Amino acid sequence: AKAKGFGSYALFEVSMIEQSIAKTRITNELKLAIERQEFRVYFQPVIDLQTGETIGAEALIRWQSPRGMISPGVFIPAAEDSGLILQIGNWVLRESCQQIANKLKAGWRSDFDVHVNVSVRQMIQSDFYEQLVQILQETGLPPHNLTLEITESCLVTQSEVVASLIKRVRQLGVSIAIDDFGTGYSSLAYLHQFDFDYLKIDQSFIARMLENIQDEAIVSAIISMASGFKVLLVGEGVETELQANRLRELGCQRVQGYFFGRPAPLESWPE
Ligand code: C2E
Numbered sequence: 001a002k003a004k005g006f007g008s009y010a011l012f013e014v015s016m017i018e019q020s021i022a023k024t025r026i027t028n029e030l031k032l033a034i035e036r037q038e039f040r041v042y043f044q045p046v047i048d049l050q051t052g053e054t055i056g057a058e059a060l061i062r063w064q065s066p067r068g069m070i071s072p073g074v075f076i077p078a079a080e081d082s083g084l085i086l087q088i089g090n091w092v093l094r095e096s097c098q099q100i101a102n103k104l105k106a107g108w109r110s111d112f113d114v115h116v117n118v119s120v121r122q123m124i125q126s127d128f129y130e131q132l133v134q135i136l137q138e139t140g141l142p143p144h145n146l147t148l149e150i151t152e153s154c155l156v157t158q159s160e161v162v163a164s165l166i167k168r169v170r171q172l173g174v175s176i177a178i179d180d181f182g183t184g185y186s187s188l189a190y191l192h193q194f195d196f197d198y199l200k201i202d203q204s205f206i207a208r209m210l211e212n213i214q215d216e217a218i219v220s221a222i223i224s225m226a227s228g229f230k231v232l233l234v235g236e237g238v239e240t241e242l243q244a245n246r247l248r249e250l251g252c253q254r255v256q257g258y259f260f261g262r263p264a265p266l267e268s269w270p271e
Pocket residue numbers: 044059060061071072073076089092117118119179180203236237238239256257258259263
């Protein structure tokens with residue numbers, strides 16, 4: 001038993017070393033990627049289910065590395081660990097605001113709403129608010145055209161800092177969306193103590209909704225509870241017309257997903 005214990009201890013140690021080497025490598029690559037300006041922002045349309053019109057977009061970062069396109073699901077956690085998310089997040093926010101401000105000047109609908117994902121580490125840095133104000137001023141994006149997307153876990157772990165920040169941000173006219181709702185452990189009643197404008201129903205429920213009665217019940221319960229609050233619901237990951245129709249019947253106001261449009265550079269959007 002001892003030999004076995006020692007063996008698994010040694011294995012554990014090797015994998016820890018390997019992990020830290022892998023982490024150091026990706027951190028160095030991310031630093032280079034910032035220098036070489038290898039990041040891009042793609043935008044996925046957000047659709048108003050009543051009119052069928054595109055009412056906004058979510059900004060999603062892409063890394064065009066020399067080894068090919070790398071998904072944010074892979075490098076965002078590494079960027080958060082290393083602290084590089086502060087630089088990368090500031091860049092995404094500025095770039096998204098600039099691109100949409102240009103489109104608004106070119107005549108896009110004045111209520112167009114751009115959603116930008118913000119990591120908790122980024123949001124709780126002491127000068128986040130000042131950075132946000134500066135970006136809005138420099139890009140000329142009206143605050144009411146911007147929504148910051150934050151996750152439920154960020155509200156739970158950093159509730160006091162985040163709650164006061166949300167207040168100040170909303171006073172500017174910027175909106176707040178709770179992302180991936182339903183995957184954490186908090187109830188809508190708990191979250192309601194924070195002021196927010198959008199609730200995004202996690203795509204895992206939408207994917208299973210038409211096959212699994214329990215998933216449909218969850219989606220339906222979220223929508224009916226939220227209808228008592230002044231928040232707009234966004235269904236994520238809508239891949240079929242049937243899903244869109246069901247969400248409309250249930251009272252969901254907005255959707256995004258491959259059925260309506262994949263994330264793409266703004267240049268390839270229809271005018
Ligand atoms: P998220 O914020 O939940 O973004 C939605 C993800 O679902 C995106 O993946 C999007 O491409 C994908 N998606 C959209 N429609 C569909 C669909 O119909 N079916 C399926 N299967 N997927 C769909 P993506 O772009 O790979 O981003 C993954 C995650 O990385 C995001 O999840 C977000 O948490 C994070 N992320 C992306 N960009 C940023 C950023 O600029 N800053 C930060 N902090 N996080 C980001």
